[in-house]
Amino acid sequence: MRDLYLRFNDADEMRTQLTAAGFVDDEGQGGLYHPDISLDVIGAITVATEIQNAGEENETIQYANLPGFHVNLRVTDDSLELASLDAFAVFPDSPYRVWA
Template identity: 85%
Template sequence: MRDLYLRFNDADEMRTQLIAAGFVDDEEQGGLYHPDISLDIVGVITVPAEVINPGEENEVIKYVSLPGFHANLRVTDDSLELASLDAFGVFPDSPYRVWA
């Protein structure tokens, strides 16, 4: 079993690349499906960038979006060849979401 963290330019690129890697767009299954891969579509990640008036009643947190459209894969069949997704791989020190 292996986990992949991927970043695409947008949702359309993610869909196109995952279908090219063997996913099927199956409405019965609720979207993109692969029998040996679990898909977690994270999407756009936003993080706090600035706190205005910290600790006060009128505290405001401003957020920024990180570049890209993110998805996580959990591959249960280690023999699957997914080299076509290598160009989209990212290696975060602290992933935004992980598999339990």
């Protein structure tokens, strides 16, 4: 079993690349499916970039979106060839969301 963290430009690129990698695109029934891969679509990731007057009543927090459209894959069949997704792999120090 292995986990992959991927970043695409947008949802359309994600759908195109995952379909090319063997996912079935069944929009009418819930989206993308693969029998040996669990898909966690995260989408845009928003992070706090600046906190002004921390701890005060009038605290202001600024937010920004990280670049890209993010998804996590949990691959249960280690023999699957997914080299076509290597160009989209990212290696976060602290992933936004992980598998339990």
